[in-house]
Amino acid sequence: MALQWLILVGAIWLQSINGTNSNFPAYSSEFKRLLSLSQLQLNNLAFASDAGKLLGFISGVVASHLPLWLVLLIGSLLGLVGYGVQYLFLSDHIPFLSYGIVFLLTVLSGNSICWINTVCYMITISTFPFDRHVAVGLTTSYIGLSAEIYTDLVSVFFPSSPSSSPAETAKAYLLLNSVSPLVVCVFCAPIVRCANNGESRRLEGGFVVMSKCMASTPASIATIMAPMSASFFLLLNKTTLSLYISTAVIGLCTGAITSIAVSTTTELFGAKNFSVNHNIVVANIPIGSFVFGNAAALLYRSKINTEDGRCMGTECYQTTFVIWGFLCLFGSFLSIILFVRTKKMYAQRL
Numbered sequence: 213m214a215l216q217w218l219i220l221v222g223a224i225w226l227q228s229i230n231g232t233n234s235n236f237p238a239y240s241s242e243f244k245r246l247l248s249l250s251q252l253q254l255n256n257l258a259f260a261s262d263a264g265k266l267l268g269f270i271s272g273v274v275a276s277h278l279p280l281w282l283v284l285l286i287g288s289l290l291g292l293v294g295y296g297v298q299y300l301f302l303s304d305h306i307p308f309l310s311y312g313i314v315f316l317l318t319v320l321s322g323n324s325i326c327w328i329n330t331v332c333y334m335i336t337i338s339t340f341p342f343d344r345h346v347a348v349g350l351t352t353s354y355i356g357l358s359a360e361i362y363t364d365l366v367s368v369f370f371p372s373s374p375s376s377s378p379a380e381t382a383k384a385y386l387l388l389n390s391v392s393p394l395v396v397c398v399f400c401a402p403i404v405r406c407a408n409n410g411e412s413r414r415l416e417g418g419f420v421v422m423s424k425c426m427a428s429t430p431a432s433i434a435t436i437m438a439p440m441s442a443s444f445f446l447l448l449n450k451t452t453l454s455l456y457i458s459t460a461v462i463g464l465c466t467g468a469i470t471s472i473a474v475s476t477t478t479e480l481f482g483a484k485n486f487s488v489n490h491n492i493v494v495a496n497i498p499i500g501s502f503v504f505g506n507a508a509a510l511l512y513r514s515k516i517n518t519e520d521g522r523c524m525g526t527e528c529y530q531t532t533f534v535i536w537g538f539l540c541l542f543g544s545f546l547s548i549i550l551f552v553r554t555k556k557m558y559a560q561r562l
Contacts (some may be wrong), residue, residue, distance in 0.1 A: 222400040223332045223351045229396045230328045231358025232291065232321065232389040233261040237384035240301060247311055255505065260315050261500035264322025269433055269493035271327040275487040280331050281401040288397040288447075289328025294321030297392035302383045321389070326494075328393065330487050333474055337389050337486065339445070344478065345429075349471040356467060362388055429476040430554055433469060434547035437540050440465045444537035450526050508532045 236258055245256050275283045294317045299308045301314075309317075340347035362385065364541055370384040443465075477490045490515040511531050515523045 215341050218403050219335055220347060220351065222403045223336050224354050225396055226332050226400055226404070227351050228327055228354040228357055228361055229392050230325055230332075231355045232295065232362075232393065233325060233386045234359040235362050235389055236261050236384040239298075239302070242379055242382035244312060246302070247305065247314065249311065250511075253311060255418075255509065257315060257318055258271050259498065259502050259505065260267075260318035261322040262501045264319045265326055265491070265498050266495050267319075267323050268326035268330070268494060269328045269488050271323075272485075272489070272491040274327075274486035275334060277486070280396070280523055281404055282335060283327055284331045284401055284404060285398045287324045288332070288394040290323035290327065291321055292390045294318065294324060295386050299383060299386035299390055302379065302386060324393070325511050326491060328397065330491065331404060333490060337474075337478055344471075345475050348474045349468075352471040352474070355470075359385075362392070365392065428480060428551060428554065430547050430551035431473050433476070434544045434551060436465045436468050436472070437544035437547060441537045441540035441544065444533045444540060448526065448530055454525050503525045504536070507535075520524075 238253060242255065243249065243257065246255075247443060261457075263478040271287065273285065274286070281527070283544045293314060297306065297317055298314065298321075301309045320333050333348065336347045336351055337344045366381070366384045369388070370380070372381070439461050446454050446458045473493060477493055478486050508529070512528050515528045
């Protein structure tokens with residue numbers, strides 16, 4: 213029992229430090245200045261941080277053949293190289309990096325996240341097979357704290373002063389992005405290993421009410437996507453309260469779907485090849501980021517006032533919000549279809 217909770221704590225620590233891509237806004241402006249990037253090039257660089265997930269299946273294949281502690285260290289080393297070289301460039305230790313090289317380094321850094329995520333999901337599912345919904349949801353939720361954790365680390369190790377420049381802040385974030393995951397991975401490597409599945413039965417009683425009342429994952433996804441759709445339509449309302457409510461609901465629902473997707477993958481395809489299957493599933497993230505991000509940019513550009521080259525207000529994004537709202541409705545409809553098709557399977561497991 214103690215080993216199981218120790219593994220869970222290790223997974224939480226890894227997830228807490230693994231959201232390095234959330235720090236991109238902290239140093240992107242410095243790259244834009246040094247490389248004289250256009251806004252489109254900067255947007256593509258932001259896409260590159262997600263594009264690493266397209267190659268996430270590699271970590272899944274490797275995790276099926278190598279010890280998980282080694283997979284963990286490989287992921288942290290990829291991040292060390294990806295972020296470390298960018299840090300050396302901002303620190304003038306490397307005289308020049310082309311835009312293409314920076315793009316590839318950003319992809320490499322984004323891919324490193326997949327390696328650590330893969331290990332966290334595998335050990336959590338293996339350790340808590342009967343309560344994976346709760347365990348995965350708990351560990352995944354800590355990814356949302358990464359941005360705040362790194363902000364606190366920067367304020368502690370690199371205290372700001374009136375003379376601090378944006379360049380110094382950018383270097384601080386890149387240095388921590390490269391070093392922090394490696395340090396935590398080395399610390400957690402000895403305890404990140406799968407416990408005996410049989411012991412997890414003792415946890416069933418602790419979550420008996422939740423297990424009996426929990427809906428199937430396709431039904432949960434359908435239920436969660438409905439308020440997301442409503443939130444996008446609510447953004448058409450020109451009030452600050454609508455903005456706060458909508459962004460909060462969208463953020464909560466997005467995080468919930470991220471956690472539920474892990475359990476859905478194991479339930480539909482089994483845990484044997486989970487590491488590969490889930491990394492294929494999450495490939496939709498960079499694809500969606502690129503397609504919908506560029507579509508939103510084109511719609512925004514069509515609303516720009518030719519006099520000053522800017523567009524301010526909800527009118528600039530109305531069409532985008534409507535499209536995204538209907539897409540969420542369509543996603544909820546697809547989830548209902550999946551629920552109907554898998555209803556018998558879930559009924560047999562109860």
